Amino acid sequence: MLSHSGIWDVIDRLAERHGLTASGLARRAGLDATAFNPSKRIGGDGRPRWPSTESLAKVMEATGTSVADLARLVADEPLGALEVKGAAPAGFAPAGFAEDGVQPPLADVADAHVVTVAGPPLAPLYRPGDRLVVSASAPIGRGNRVLYTDETGATAVAEVEAWGDTVALRGPDGATRRLPRSAVVFAARILWVSQ
Secondary structure, eight states, rough: OOHHHHHHHHHHHHHHTTTTOOHHHHHHHTTTTTTTTTGGSSSSTBOOOOHHHHHHHHHHHTTTTTTTHHHHHHTTTOOOEEEEESSSTTTOOOOOOEEEEOOSSSSTTTTEEEEEEEOOOBBBOOOOTEEEEESSSSEEEETTTEEEETSOOOOOEEEEESSSSSSEEEETTSSEEEGGGGGGGEEEEEEEEOO
16 A cells, blocks of 8 residues: 555665765755755645655656556565676776775675765766766666676666676666676675765
């Protein structure tokens, strides 16, 4: 059943899945930064305020969330997960990123690494100076963002559409790249972003 607290929880979970705050998600969706603030969820008269269908549609578009995925989130069902094996190499610093030595905000993740986007720009997702907390051992599900290196040595950020023998990764430009799983040399889930 769809409830007021349930739909706001879904918005919060979508923001978290994409390494954003509720305000960051609102901005990414092209809305006012305060649109999803907790203070806006209850009206001045004490009645619950619901997000509009237009706002939900913009959030779905901004996060690549399908109607089916949204329904699963509302029903509090998992979107699926895959365990990525391996650890980040020592001195992890692929082209365009640099390990910055900052203590990750997720202290309970043993292999968390903080990397800073140095270039090239990954707009509209990330810009130079953004910090990403990544983990090679965190479970990855459809819709998660990953930092990966392919067999050519190129490092990129993408949203996972499929991860099996064939991997489907949607890049910042919206294009989906399909490649054999064996062509992905390194992959780490992006757990948190400071923008």
